Amino acid sequence: MVTVRIIPCLDVKDGKVVKGIHFEDIRIAGDPVENASFYSKEGADELVFLDISATIEGRKTMVDVVKKVADVVFIPFTVGGGISTLSDIEILLSNGADKISINTSAVKKPDLITEGAKKFGSQCIVVAIDAKKIDEGRWEVYIESGKRPTGIDVLSWAKKVEDLGAGEILLTSIDKDGTQDGYDIELTRIVSESVKIPVIASGGAGKLEHLYEAIVKGKASAVLIASLLHFRILTIPQIKNYLKEKGINVRL
Amino acid sequence: MVGIIKYGAGNIYSVACAIKYLGKEFVLIEKPDMIDKVNFLILPGVGSFDSGIENLNKTEISEKIKNKIETGIPFLGICLGLQLLFEKSEEGEKKGFGILKGRVVKFKNRNLKIPHMGWNRVKIYKKSRIFDEIDDNSFFYFAHSYYAETNDEIILGKTKYDVDFPSIILKGNIVGVQFHPEKSGKVGLLFLKNFLEGKWLL
Numbered sequence: 001m002v003t004v005r006i007i008p009c010l011d012v013k014d015g016k017v018v019k020g021i022h023f024e025d026i027r028i029a030g031d032p033v034e035n036a037s038f039y040s041k042e043g044a045d046e047l048v049f050l051d052i053s054a055t056i057e058g059r060k061t062m063v064d065v066v067k068k069v070a071d072v073v074f075i076p077f078t079v080g081g082g083i084s085t086l087s088d089i090e091i092l093l094s095n096g097a098d099k100i101s102i103n104t105s106a107v108k109k110p111d112l113i114t115e116g117a118k119k120f121g122s123q124c125i126v127v128a129i130d131a132k133k134i135d136e137g138r139w140e141v142y143i144e145s146g147k148r149p150t151g152i153d154v155l156s157w158a159k160k161v162e163d164l165g166a167g168e169i170l171l172t173s174i175d176k177d178g179t180q181d182g183y184d185i186e187l188t189r190i191v192s193e194s195v196k197i198p199v200i201a202s203g204g205a206g207k208l209e210h211l212y213e214a215i216v217k218g219k220a221s222a223v224l225i226a227s228l229l230h231f232r233i234l235t236i237p238q239i240k241n242y243l244k245e246k247g248i249n250v251r252l
Numbered sequence: 253m254v255g256i257i258k259y260g261a262g263n264i265y266s267v268a269c270a271i272k273y274l275g276k277e278f279v280l281i282e283k284p285d286m287i288d289k290v291n292f293l294i295l296p297g298v299g300s301f302d303s304g305i306e307n308l309n310k311t312e313i314s315e316k317i318k319n320k321i322e323t324g325i326p327f328l329g330i331c332l333g334l335q336l337l338f339e340k341s342e343e344g345e346k347k348g349f350g351i352l353k354g355r356v357v358k359f360k361n362r363n364l365k366i367p368h369m370g371w372n373r374v375k376i377y378k379k380s381r382i383f384d385e386i387d388d389n390s391f392f393y394f395a396h397s398y399y400a401e402t403n404d405e406i407i408l409g410k411t412k413y414d415v416d417f418p419s420i421i422l423k424g425n426i427v428g429v430q431f432h433p434e435k436s437g438k439v440g441l442l443f444l445k446n447f448l449e450g451k452w453l454l
Contacts, residue, residue, distance in 0.1 A: 001372065001412055001413070002368060002369070002370045002371065002372045002394070002413065003370055003371045003372065003391070004370075005370050005371070040437065045370065045371055046370075067265075070265055070266055070269050071269050071272075071273075072269075072273070074266075074269075074270060074273070074434060074435060074436070074437055074438075074440060074441060075393070075435060075436075075437055076393055076395070076432075076435045093263050094263070094264070094265060095265055096263060096265040096266050096269060097263065098263055098266065098395075098435060118299075118300070118303070119260075119299065119303070120298070120299055121298065121299045121300060121332075122367065122397070123367050123369065123395040123396065123397075124263070124395075167367050167369070167395075168367075168369060196362075196365060196366050197365060197366065197367070198365045198367070198369050198370075221365055221369070221370070222370070251371040251391045
């Protein structure tokens with residue numbers, strides 16, 4: 001059976017990794033290739049690069065990052081951040097990204113999901129959903145890096161993006177993100193159970209048990225991890241060995 | 253020289269990177285006559301069945317590919333590149349190359365996630381030198397919703413999802429893989445190396 005995926009997330013700004021592994025060596029600290037190779041060797045199943053550049057110039061450097069990573073890292077990786085047109089998608093994919101992730105632009109132009117899936121295949125269109133809890137069992141979709149509420153219900157949006165042709169959902173709990181007190185299990189489970197496409201749980205990982213919960217209780221197909229890995233609180237082999245002992249199918 | 257067929261849009265760069273990493277030369281084939289220069293041919297997996305075959309037919313490259321395969325060139329179809337070798341697919345209306353007998357079908361189990369996305373094992377059914385130094389049940393990376401149903405004689409390996417589906421087939425000079433060797437880490441590179449060394453042909 002297909003294994004649960006462990007996915008490190010690296011934030012990139014103007015071509016440099018700004019949230020990545022805390023290397024003691026400053027020279028390589030911000031290097032996307034060093035970061036990607038490190039995690040690939042450690043056993044990461046995929047990688048996510050989130051471009052947080054604020055300028056067009058900064059974003060352009062992402063294409064170079066993608067190219068350099070693709071040259072030497074042979075595991076799948078997704079690129080997200082600032083993608084708003086078919087041509088943005090095409091440039092990233094043709095330079096070595098395997099998937100792209102869209103968030104704000106998916107909400108503003110849902111056609112982009114459909115057109116992207118038609119042209120490049122569903123498997124490379126990831127829709128990122130930032131969810132904020134508004135009531136028991138209800139979450140609202142936020143866009144623009146979690147700053148702007150949309151009034152859209154997360155569950156109906158998740159179903160809609162699936163219908164529009166998304167191949168995967170990257171689901172982040174805004175409430176849990178950065179807290180390290182666990183993923184929003186209820187959110188993850190409800191979304192995962194209502195769509196056929198895989199759901200990646202994100203936001204809140206603080207210890208091994210949290211990852212187990214997201215997979216078993218939350219039914220996530222994959223877990224996205226940032227700080228826990230970057231600060232070396234946990235390592236990928238540690239995570240995978242733990243999950244394996246708990247009876248979860250992982251790639252070791 | 254390894255020819256990588258460029259059709260439609262998508263991640264062809266990764267296949268090229270892997271070939272380059274293995275120290276081989278490659279050329280991206282965009283026009284039919286470019287095929288004459290190469291002695292290995294790779295058809296990567298990009299997009300959907302109908303748009304894939306449409307793009308290939310548009311440039312008349314599909315006839316050229318078929319002819320070249322008939323001459324015995326070592327050929328590797330990856331993901332959709334494997335599926336296009338068959339006659340029909342549930343994904344579309346258009347006819348595939350029809351070089352291999354069988355049809356491409358969708359995963360049907362309602363309880364499983366589709367696409368089948370991630371790392372899964374390939375169980376070896378038939379020995380071949382394409383598996384040199386590759387363990388049975390090794391992990392490869394998959395990203396697909398359809399797979400080929402075909403006769404057992406050409407199936408080298410299978411993978412378990414809702415069914416045991418053929419994940420690698422071999423017939424004469426044709427190899428087809430449902431996984432992405434270019435994205436399957438060390439094992440994937442080893443597989444590509446074996447393909448390019450051509451010992452499996454002997």
